[in-house]
Amino acid sequence: MKLHQLRAIVAICESGSIQEASRLLHISQPALSKGIKELEAELGVPLLVRSNRGITVTEYGERLVKRARLILEEVRRAREEIDTLKGVMDGKLSIGVSPVTPSQQFVSSLNRYRKRYPKVQVHIHELRPSKLMEGLREGLLDMVLTSLPQARNADGFHWTELYQQPTVLAVRKGHPLEGSTSLAELSEQEWLLQDSLEQSSVGSLFAEHGVALPERVIECASVVLYSELAASSDAVSYWSMRVLERTQFIMQTLTVLNLAEAIPPMNISLVCRDSELMTREAKALADELIYVYKSPHAKTE
Secondary structure: OOHHHHHHHHHHHHHOOHHHHHHHHOOOHHHHHHHHHHHHHHHOOOOEEEEOOEEEEOHHHHHHHHHHHHHHHHHHHHHHHHHHHHOOOOOEEEEEEOOOOOOHHHHHHHHHHHHHOOOOEEEEEEOOHHHHHHHHHOOOOOEEEEOOOHHHOOOOOEEEEEEEEOEEEEEEOOOOOOOOOOHHHHOOOOEEEOOOOOOOHHHHHHHHOOOOOOOOEEEOOOHHHHHHHHHHOOOEEEEEHHHHHOOHHHHHHEEEOOOOOOOOOEEEEEEEOOOOOOOHHHHHHHHHHHHHHHOOOOOOO
């Protein structure tokens, strides 16, 4: 397999057209088609299907495209690493966060990093926790700040727990169950979460206290829409205290529930690739964050 063939199959998959892929890659259509045919011959399987709806990839093609994206990202990182060794750091750094994960230390660390390495292009992507890990696996992100538990999502990555965020459950003011004192009273209610029960600490909370999992769950990754739904529906919502306290509108429309069961905090972790595979740009920021959060005087906000 050659790099130009992998670039071709990825471009065709993403654009759905050989014509568009050839334009994006600045390669003639015959040359692009030839590269794909040679790749299919080498692998002994069809990679593309042509129909009236355009071009789609086969199951073989889907598997190859997934790996090809990672390979091409590694090649890009390798070139940036060599360029870095030849001079100043001026590559790219892609960071994944969810709405609840950044703190004041993160912002301060990033500002210091930007002053120290002004030529590095920093890209910050806000995604739901499961999408953060997907981006890391596909090589699209260098590091992520996530609230997901390590046990279910390790995937061979390097995890460093940075800090904990207190959490609460809340309902809209005037909700019939705003005086609830136990989790059991809420299990039959509709719930509002930013990720699935399996990925959220709420799922373990029910299991720990032997309460049946709620059957009606709305998953909403949009912070604005999440807030509006929490304030206008009868759903029980799960909040990081940091997010809740920083949004006056939400605080004025919700009642925090005072339950007998302790609501588990969010464990915020920095997840990176193996240090040998990280670019110098990524490792520099990772080291900075770990130092800031793990220092004896660290105070999380």
